Amino acid sequence: MAHLAHYRQAHPLPFVITHWINLICILVLIFTGFYIHFPYFSGFMGVARGLHLGLGYLLVINCAVRIILSLFIKSAPTAGSREVDRDIKSFLPQKDNRHQFGAWIKYYLFIKKEHPLGAKYGVPQKLAYAAIPFLILLVAFTGLCLYAPTSVVGPFAAFNGLVGGVMVTRIIHYCIMWVFIIFIALHAYLATIEGLAPAKMMFGWKEHGGLVYSPETHTIIGEDDLDGKDH
Amino acid sequence: MARIETQAVEFDALLKTRGVTRRRFLEFCGAVTVSLGLSEALAPKVAEAIEENVIGKAKGKLAPVLWLELASCTGCTESFAQVETPDVATVVLELISLNYAETLSAGAGYSLELAKKQTMEEAAGEYIVIIEGALMEGWEGNALRIANEKAVDIIREVSANAKAIVCAGSCAVDGGWQAAVPNPGGATGIEPFLKREKAAGRFTYEVDPTVDIPPIINVPTCPSNPEHLVAVLVDVLLVGKLPELDSHNKPTLMFGEYIHDNCPRRGHFENGEFVRQFGSEEERKGYCLYALGCKGPQTKNNCPIVRWNRRVSWCVEAGAPCIGCASADPTKAGFNWVDLNTPFFNRVKNLKIGDIILQPATLAAGIGGIAAIALIAHGFGMKATGRTKGGADFESERKWDAKHPDKAIATAPAAQAAKSTQEAEAAEEADEQTEGGDQ
């Protein structure tokens, strides 16, 4: 088998839960956002706005909780390993990733045949994930610029003034939503195209056997078929 | 007491000559009070102040006012003066000495220009300038000439000694319609023009050289609302101070709240009841105009309260989506409320990329579509290279390690596991799918 083993240590339960919350929030926010952008059908505006606001706050809180937990909860810094370290390290530069950015790009573009070695997250993947909190902050900030009661408050009013009014802020908010949409499409694609094991782990917390990787030696050191349970 | 009574009698006579009843006058004062953001209970006070000043000032020195008309449709003059049907608003004209107004003055030509020159000389630092229409900077200022003078020169000159400038209507605030794309005549608002001139060292405010430009009160909307103008004049002339202004120099009390938040159709908005087509059943029911592009949610003005045409109605109440005519912004170069809000019947403005004009939704859907096609194409590539069954085989060693054995990342040789298990795996059925690069 060519894949690494999937252990629960890679994605501790709290992170499986925050991932679920992110998923639900973002999908509902996109749907209600589209509706507020233009009411394609009738009778939903009040609910759409309520959900949009409520889940917007939840998304920000969930993001903050996720970041804070990553400082305390330990997870496996690489796939194919049960050894754990502070989770935040998976989002920072790791030795396992070093010099592998080009390899990943070449792999995605079919120039490189073999799967690059690395940490739990490949280099482009890590960059994308690390950008998400900033994107959430930006979208929440522009959202509050548009929400009437907060739109008059200092920094939000200043932003509206800077860009040329609420209309322009609205377009910026809308474009960030599209960045989320494209991110989700890419993320869902890359997480499932080589098999459903990562999705099963992330959504159902289901382990899967495979190659074993050592975070100490930064190489594949063997194989674990979970005592034959995974097949 | 006796004095006030005579004054009231005198004033009533004045109203009568204008065809205005006392009742209408008091209603009008109520509207002015509302425009000023005061409680309507204060209307009698405003009425008294107007009476006193109109009568009192008529005998003394009136505040000199110059009404300059630049590139405009004269809509603001029409809106304000309503000369065809004498309105109580014209009474306020009694408060001022309108020394120059192309449309309203009886005189014309040289004598009128002379009146302007005299006002500027004799009442330097005292006169108020009301400006209607956009200033045209194009073709070295020749895009707009008045009495054989470039309008840019007139504005520079008249502003230097003005007590205050009232920009009446959105064109005078940010250039308005004239400044909309492609703006060949170089239309601009007064405040941005004066600020640019000051920065270029071509303008000095003689009245108070410590400040850059004269006090400016921007009273946008298209045309300017007479209630707003009257309220501003009452404020400046009677109260003797500038009204409280926001960062756009618009009176806060008038332009402080979103139309949407005071709109009588708001209930329909919350219920998701929208007019989707003019002439439809929904329109008859008075549903919300959001889906028709109403700009009420992003436009600050008190139209729902002050209303228009002697408080008869206003855009949204009359069934027309707000087109955001109050959103003129004098602080940004090249900004223009028409460009910001067109197409008027769309929810969001058009984006301009070079010569291409398109809706953000079209652009976003285009980029989203390209991304989707790229992913699908990539998916076929993944299938063709056999990576969809658990990804490609791992490299046994990082390429960098191979090239730099002395600085290698891996500290032990890779196990042969990766290679040896591949053959075994080929025999297994590969339905259970597994790890790739993404988790």
Ligand code: SF4
């Ligand atoms: S008609 Fe316009 S201002 Fe009124 S509720 Fe609808 S969107 Fe808001």
Ligand code: SF4
């Ligand atoms: S409702 Fe909108 S378009 Fe109508 S006058 Fe008010 S700001 Fe202008």
